[in-house]
Amino acid sequence: MEEPIVTTLEKNRDRYLKQMIEFLSIPSISSDSTHKADVRRAAEWLANDLKHGGLSHVQILETAGHPVVYADYLTDENKPTVLCYGHYDVQPVDPVDQWQTDPFKPEIRDNIIYGRGTSDDKGQVFMLAKMAETILDATGTLPVNLKFCFEGEEEIGSAHLDDFVDAHLDLLKADVLLVSDTTMLGMDQPAVSYGLRGICGLEVRLRGPKGDLHSGVYGGAVQNTLHAMVELLASLHDHHGRVTVDGFYDQVKPLTKEERKVCETLSDDDVLKKELDVDALYGEEGYPTVARIWSRPTLELNGVYGGFQGEGLKTVIPSTATAKITCRLVPDQDPALIGALLRKHLKDHLPAGVKLEVELMDHADPFIMPVDHPALQAAHNALEKAFHTKAILSRQGGSVPIVNTFHDKLGLAPILMGFGLDSENFHAPNEHFHLKNFDRGLRALTEFLFELSKQMN
Amino acid sequence: MEEPIVTTLEKNRDRYLKQMIEFLSIPSISSDSTHKADVRRAAEWLANDLKHGGLSHVQILETAGHPVVYADYLTDENKPTVLCYGHYDVQPVDPVDQWQTDPFKPEIRDNIIYGRGTSDDKGQVFMLAKMAETILDATGTLPVNLKFCFEGEEEIGSAHLDDFVDAHLDLLKADVLLVSDTTMLGMDQPAVSYGLRGICGLEVRLRGPKGDLHSGVYGGAVQNTLHAMVELLASLHDHHGRVTVDGFYDQVKPLTKEERKVCETLSDDDVLKKELDVDALYGEEGYPTVARIWSRPTLELNGVYGGFQGEGLKTVIPSTATAKITCRLVPDQDPALIGALLRKHLKDHLPAGVKLEVELMDHADPFIMPVDHPALQAAHNALEKAFHTKAILSRQGGSVPIVNTFHDKLGLAPILMGFGLDSENFHAPNEHFHLKNFDRGLRALTEFLFELSKQMN
Structure with a gap:
């Protein structure tokens, strides 16, 4: 034909x-x-x-x-x-x-x-x-x-x-x-x-003082919602690109020798660095780049915001801060379980002086x-x-x-x-x-x- | 009269x-x-x-x-x-x-x-x-x-x-x-x-990949600019509310006994908690609240933003992230010196895979x-x-x-x-x-x- x-x-x-x-x-x-x-x-x-x-x-x-x-x-x-x-x-x-x-x-x-x-x-x-x-x-x-x-x-x-x-x-x-x-x-x-890969998405909101405060008048006395947010979000990864949420990797099958070989062959870090215009790639230590994309789960911050975003400075301690997060999941991770583990981690690592809201959103196996x-x-x-x-x-x-x-x-x-x-x-x-x-x-x-x-x- | x-x-x-x-x-x-x-x-x-x-x-x-x-x-x-x-x-x-x-x-x-x-x-x-x-x-x-x-x-x-x-x-x-x-x-x-208090203000910008990326396609392979930002910003304080920037407190005079007494007398944490509607106050350990406001320097995040801020989720790895920071300074801190110390800290703690820009802005003794x-x-x-x-x-x-x-x-x-x-x-x-x-x-x-x-x- x-x-x-x-x-x-x-x-x-x-x-x-x-x-x-x-x-x-x-x-x-x-x-x-x-x-x-x-x-x-x-x-x-x-x-x-x-x-x-x-x-x-x-x-x-x-x-x-x-x-x-x-x-x-x-x-x-x-x-x-x-x-x-x-x-x-x-x-x-x-x-x-x-x-x-x-x-x-x-x-x-x-x-x-x-x-x-x-x-x-x-x-x-x-x-x-x-x-x-x-x-x-x-x-x-x-x-x-x-x-x-x-x-x-x-x-x-x-x-x-x-x-x-x-x-x-x-x-x-x-x-x-x-x-x-x-x-x-x-x-x-x-x-x-x-x-x-599957997905598990959530929105995290922190609420501190009831309104935005002047950082001169209150700075030092009260938790800054953004400080709490960066501390909380930074706690989600270690310094080797690994997700630190307890149990996050428990259902993940280790890479077979064959899979690792295929991924190593297909990874071309220099080409990717050039394509993305970055000096270095980054991700979970010990895995070739393609394995990190195909076979390893991730936890990504897709959006973080709070406080003043205009031109120049505004000496404000913001009342709220928000983060949008999605995890990419691999077999046999269960999005509902991962969502629950994340919620627990966020609760357990919550800094003093702020209230936490977690909304689970998109998910797929x-x-x-x-x-x-x-x-x-x-x-x-x-x-x-x-x-x-x-x-x-x-x-x-x-x-x-x-x-x-x-x-x-x-x-x-x-x-x-x-x-x-x-x-x-x-x-x-x-x-x-x-x-x-x-x-x-x-x-x-x-x-x-x-x-x-x-x-x- | x-x-x-x-x-x-x-x-x-x-x-x-x-x-x-x-x-x-x-x-x-x-x-x-x-x-x-x-x-x-x-x-x-x-x-x-x-x-x-x-x-x-x-x-x-x-x-x-x-x-x-x-x-x-x-x-x-x-x-x-x-x-x-x-x-x-x-x-x-x-x-x-x-x-x-x-x-x-x-x-x-x-x-x-x-x-x-x-x-x-x-x-x-x-x-x-x-x-x-x-x-x-x-x-x-x-x-x-x-x-x-x-x-x-x-x-x-x-x-x-x-x-x-x-x-x-x-x-x-x-x-x-x-x-x-x-x-x-x-x-x-x-x-x-x-x-x-004096002031020293700066804007911190991180640049990662040349454009926003899809987190499914690239997640795990490349530094997420927001991950780098929260890690960098979290490094500015320890878990006791103290600024970790080397030399930040070097010029700060210790509180005299009299000052501490006045500050203790004037601190009414319960009233302030009620006024701000927070469960707990927070700040540098070991100082009464009023001393933290009057006599101790601070480093406050006034704004942090990057990535998607709309309704719902967007599976994006953002190309840039920004933070607006002001420090409140006490005698005899020099805003120019503090600015230089901050710049050095940010440079020394910069995570892999992103580029740093620091712009010093407002300052006052x-x-x-x-x-x-x-x-x-x-x-x-x-x-x-x-x-x-x-x-x-x-x-x-x-x-x-x-x-x-x-x-x-x-x-x-x-x-x-x-x-x-x-x-x-x-x-x-x-x-x-x-x-x-x-x-x-x-x-x-x-x-x-x-x-x-x-x-x-």
Whole structure:
């Protein structure tokens, strides 16, 4: 089937890119209630595009939050069914003054498209839609049964996806889950992920004196909430990058010799230092860099704030201070247990004179999939055809909590075949996506469906 | 002179309060360049008021920043000359949503006036102006020579006051400096201060990776700038509230037995805990609370921030983090030396993987005035007459750097006779000022001029 697909991809490329820019221009920021209508507008755009692409049963299905876009194309019940997942919502854009161009006016420069959602994940959602449209355009049918489930709440923890899946178990029934929301290992090195870290997020608030105080009048007499906060937060790690929360590592399996070897081979500290513009890397002592990302849990401060942030100085002792924390978890860590251990640590290490509030927020289990699934072989073959190089079986440092949802509720084996790059600034200003990987990725996705129909027939 | 003054104060009270509200309504925030015209408007209002009050040579004198308001009333060169200092600029009002009423629409409730600048320092500047107007109204002259120097840059470190004083040494020549920018020891306990802490302020910035990173993709591999910041800031104190910067206490004189006794007597920890709504006070171990405020130096975090501050979580490793720090200094600490020691400490304790920037900002020497000056006795007598209780000779935890300026350049002995209360939220939301102390304070100020002409004739 190679020739007609390649020809069709080439023929449609300009139109696809114009459509992608239209889709990316909708500011579908799910965390910001002022953008609620925009999120729905993105769902409607996507539904409309799927309809024009030849999909059936296109629907916008309501949840208690932002809606889910569903579509399918059922060709033969004896063929495997692939459920494609992605999310059409995006991260906020602050600090917006650090964007070189408007995050919602996507621009193509040097075959790279810049804008919020280009790589995470609207760009890749769009590729899944065009995967189907391309094959239908070229051949008039699909080699497998296909279903789409695109949600609008991934960036806010997929709050209503569990309920949604529970309510639509029949509709979503499939054999394989295809997710394009992960990254490649490098510009020319595709990967299929078989493991993801989990997550446990919390917000920590300290309250000291009932209002902000003048540091001249009260300084020395009363606990400074920020002193308490930095002392408390500093207690979470030792000086070797290790998390000091009691029991934090108890469920973590030690690295096998083989895993360590793979991680050592894949770690290129000099390249990473250059990419990030830092003099030194840093992390848990005794582990190669890639192992620290794939196989070791972390505890990261994502935001800390309290007191005066304006220009110059203000001699204030702040009444409150806040920290936002997320842990990345590995098998077999339990997010609920980790949350409880953290809460205990914070309570036990609380400095005098302040009150503590801990709010547990997002959480997701870590995940490892069986490596002998035929869909993995199909993905491997498809990537090799598109990239002219062998794909690496990898793990991911990030979390795709929905993988657990679809695995636990529908028994789906997930294929995490993503085309972003770690360096493409997702969740940060100047997010971008290499169109070279748009082209090769779209080629790989179409090929995956043909390979899958061979491997799973 | 008692009767006519008291009568005049009563007669004029309503008019004075209306005028004070007018003055306080001008948002003269000196640190905010968008309020530049408002700062000048406050200066013009004040100049106009002094003119109507009977003062001579009223002028708005330019500096490289906000202007100084000058006025005088020279009655007899054989009498002492008092230079009155205050500042008509105010602090910013953020967080503005925590104000119960508009900071620039002053309201009187239960004989307390609420609004930015009510106690620090526009309310008290206004009292100095009305001190002169009242005596002139009641007696047609003044018992001493009087000069006013009201600046508009105290809240931004009096950046141009040194130059201003240098340029106007003759104009500002006097015997005594009268400052109403300090606090009483309690609602019914007036104080005259003979000591002030100095200040040394700095901003600390850490830079990690070149941009914000996704914590799933990079978490564990690279230093988190916020981890480095909390570790660095936590290193500034030990667990007993003591500053750990090498040499920080080297110039600090130990407390004398007498000082310790006074501080012990004046410390009422239970009252302070209740006032601040905290379970425990906190500070350098081994010193009574009042000694920690008056006689011991501090290092306070006034603001710390980095990363995500919005609602919910954002899995980001921030590229930068910032801390704003001020030290309160006591005799004989040198702000420049302390700044250098701090810079060295920060450099020596810098965690791996981040770059450090330290910017030294505000600084002022600590100050102790000779306790045998006749003006101190005059202040003591005046306060006793107005408050019907003996005033306490106290020190202040805060800094009034201009005291050093006027002492060093003009040899003036400062009388720090303030009528604010520590609990009146200056530098914070819902700043207020008790009108009971407005009345008694105004009475004390007028009496001070008569007492001074007796003590220093």
